[in-house]
Amino acid sequence: MNEKPLGYCEFHEANVFEEEFAWKGCWNCYHFAYSADFPYVDVYEAANILKKSPSTVRRWLTEGHLHGKLFERGRRQFQLGSPRKWFISKASARLAESRG
Numbered sequence: 001m002n003e004k005p006l007g008y009c010e011f012h013e014a015n016v017f018e019e020e021f022a023w024k025g026c027w028n029c030y031h032f033a034y035s036a037d038f039p040y041v042d043v044y045e046a047a048n049i050l051k052k053s054p055s056t057v058r059r060w061l062t063e064g065h066l067h068g069k070l071f072e073r074g075r076r077q078f079q080l081g082s083p084r085k086w087f088i089s090k091a092s093a094r095l096a097e098s099r100g
């Protein structure tokens, strides 16, 4: 496998790769340590990069100006934390920043 893990999860005691991130619930887990080169930022970090409000970032995501993935907690998952969270690709946020 040449893909790098997104980080290490203490709860799962394993490196977590992109394809496992959603179904294992690590996106919403306090035991997950993001790798230094984690490729996504959340809505607030993206808002910071773009100097826009979080609501603008969410609108851009739904309109497709920004590329991101929306993770949502399933009904049978009982983790704490937010029920849904956007992960915005850092590359996309930087591209949108450079476009102004």
Ligand SMILES: [Zn+2]
Binding pocket: 009, 010, 011, 012, 024, 025, 026, 029, 031, 032
């Ligand atoms: Zn985990």
